[in-house]
Amino acid sequence: xxxxxxxxxxxxxxxxxxxxxxxxxxxxxxxxxxxxxxxxxxxxxxxxxxxxxxxxxxxxxxxxxxxxxxxxxxxxxxxxxxxxxxxxxxxxxxxxxxxxxxxxxxxxxxxxxxxxxxxxxxxxxxxxxxxxxxxxxxxxxxxxxxxxxxxxxxxxxxxxxxxxxxxxxxxxxxxxxxxxxxxxxxxxxxxxxxxxxxxxxxxxx
Numbered sequence: 001x002x003x004x005x006x007x008x009x010x011x012x013x014x015x016x017x018x019x020x021x022x023x024x025x026x027x028x029x030x031x032x033x034x035x036x037x038x039x040x041x042x043x044x045x046x047x048x049x050x051x052x053x054x055x056x057x058x059x060x061x062x063x064x065x066x067x068x069x070x071x072x073x074x075x076x077x078x079x080x081x082x083x084x085x086x087x088x089x090x091x092x093x094x095x096x097x098x099x100x101x102x103x104x105x106x107x108x109x110x111x112x113x114x115x116x117x118x119x120x121x122x123x124x125x126x127x128x129x130x131x132x133x134x135x136x137x138x139x140x141x142x143x144x145x146x147x148x149x150x151x152x153x154x155x156x157x158x159x160x161x162x163x164x165x166x167x168x169x170x171x172x173x174x175x176x177x178x179x180x181x182x183x184x185x186x187x188x189x190x191x192x193x194x195x196x197x198x199x200x201x202x203x204x205x
Contacts, residue, residue: 001156002029004062005149006053006089007141008070010036010081013049014141017060018131020153028131029060031142042084050088057096065093066152068144069102101152108144111151123147 001021007014017029034052036045057065067090070083093100106116112126124136124143130150137143 001064001153002060002062003064003066003149003153004057004060005066005145005147005152006085007068007144007148008082008085008089009078009141010042010045010049010085011038012139012141013052013085014139014143014145015053015056016137016142016146016149017056017062018146018149018153020150024154026130026150026153028133028146030056031137031146032056033139033141046084046088049085050092053089053092057092057098062098064152064156065089065098065100066148067100067102068108068148069104071104101156103148103151103155107155108147108151111154112147120144 002017002019005014005016005018013034014031015034016031019027019029021027032052034049036048038045040048067086068082070079070086090100109118109123110116112118112130113122115122118126120140120143124140127133127143127146127150128136131146137146
């Protein structure tokens with residue numbers, strides 16, 4: 001499963017692309033932070049971020065898009081920028097018929113670190129560990145985007161996840177291990193013990 005994670009923001013928009021195998025092994029494909037100057041009119045800032053998102057989607061052709069769910073904060077301008085970029089990203093994904101999922105920060109933190117109240121430093125360290133990186137992707141927007149992508153792939157489960165959902169829909173307590181492939185069984189085992197592994201190709205600064 002190739003997932004594009006987006007940490008939406010008007011000044012800085014983190015974008016990370018990862019490939020996640022059914023056994024949960026994750027590999028870095030690309031990561032970048034798109035920026036828009038604060039002195040530009042809002043419509044041109046949105047267009048600049050949109051152009052970057054379209055270029056990345058066209059280049060890497062993800063199978064799904066994961067976004068951070070927008071929450072109310074004290075800084076209204078931050079909320080507005082985040083919401084505007086989220087809307088732009090969802091529109092671009094919809095035009096490409098890509099499924100879009102929204103994940104809360106606590107969901108992402110729990111998936112990546114096992115603790116829903118982990119700080120950004122802990123999330124970044126685990127992202128680096130999961131992807132086999134020598135250093136934490138910076139700025140934090142980059143690490144957050146990769147965390148979103150990994151979280152989405154792990155929560156949906158790819159091929160193994162489909163087997164789990166099919167079993168659940170059939171009214172069973174869980175998938176019959178005898179009907180799963182070795183990769184699917186490995187994914188389920190990894191899901192239980194939150195194992196992390198992987199290797200990275202590169203980190204784009």
